Amino acid sequence: MNLRDIIFGTQRERIITESTTIGGIICPLIKMYHLDVYIYGAGVDVSSIILYLYNLGIDVKGIFDCDIEKKGRKILEHVPIIYPYHLSEKFDPEKTLVIINTIYFKEIEQSEILKLIFSLGITKFYELTEYEKKEIKAKPHPWADVGRIDYYREHVKELEKTYDLLYDKYSKEIMLEFIRTYMECGTYRLKQCSGNIKYFYGQDSNDLREEIYVHLEEEIWINCGSNIGDNIFWYFANGLTAKQIYAYEADEKIYGRLVKNLNYLPSSYADKVYTVNEFINDKTNWNVLKSDKVTLINADIEGGELELLKNMKNIISSARPVLAICVYHKAEDLVKIPQYIKSIVDNYFFILRKYESNVENIRRTSELVLYAVPEERMNDEK
DSSP states (O other), X not given: OOHHHHHTOOOOSOOOXXXXXXXXXXXXXXXXXXXXXXXXXXXXXXXXXXXXXXXXXXXXXXXXXXXXXXXXXXXXXXEEEEOTTSOOTTOOGGGEEEEEOOSOOSHHHHHHHHHHHHHTTOOEEEXXXXXXXXXXXXXXXXXXXXXXXXXXXXXXXXXXXXXXXXXXXXXXXXXXXXXXXXHTTOOOOSOOBOXXXXXXXXXXXXXXXXXXXXXXXXXXXXXXXXXXXXXXXXXXHTTOOEEEEEEEOOOHHHHHHHHHHXXXXXXXXXXXXXXXXXXXXXXXXXXXXXXXXXXXXXXOOTTOHHHHHHHTHHHHHHHOOEEEEEOOXXXXXXXXXXXXXXXXXXXXXXXXXXXXXXXXXXXXXXXXXXXXXXXXXXXXXX
């Protein structure tokens, strides 16, 4: 299946009905009574609800929204947003059920919504519970996963550019599967690399270590988002060496744990780590690097990766380091991050690898890393 087939498909992997009123009770009743279904609220991720219902054999007639500016727009290219005061003559309130999909359905808001529904002659409605929203939208990290379906559909051409940039077949497979996971509200199905080699190596289907880029004995590594120091510890445990590691961690409490943990490193390693408690932004003082030429930069900073790259533009363009950047926090990461890197450096190769997600993320959608490797650091065997 190609990228467009995945993005514009209507198949869902997760069609939860057990223990849900919407899937186990309401949807069967809709079919038995031959009801027309409308959704109230054209907010983010309404596409997930439409696809959920579609895969249970129910077509959504339209979406009610009181914002007249949204009138006429269509979701998933076929479901219209309807200004509820401009209903057609064919509209039959007796045969209509409204599914309420709002962030807040309490007190005054609840009263206003119900007043509108009843004024249209509609007496049948159902409010999605928070549990059902979570299951239907299948969002392990709501702050990060908002609006993916719509974003990917609206930016398919840009995603194709990223796809064409990718160096190897496996990277392309990973990108397709990552996007499929969102479009079908499913679970990432390809094999994931072990978390203890993230940023340093890949892993093939036979669990063999894969050298994505040539490592240097005197690596100068800027570790952005050092957290408690786990990546630094595994860097040395994997037998890698460095001249200097600059560990940036902005959270003060976590930074305290980082500094404490580094005391447990053998002194020959600990002496190579310089810690910095600050956000990287346009005011960052890079004088701490002295005359060091940076050779490796990684970043996992909760969606701030693109801005970080922009603030490090001069370092990246002059030093040509290997970049290992997380591209899973925001929908636009797969579009904007590789294109930005491409705009500031020449002769870089782009490789995607997916690493183990935490247990809470049942969809396994985190830990997607984009490697941007300068031609001179590419492994000849790749």
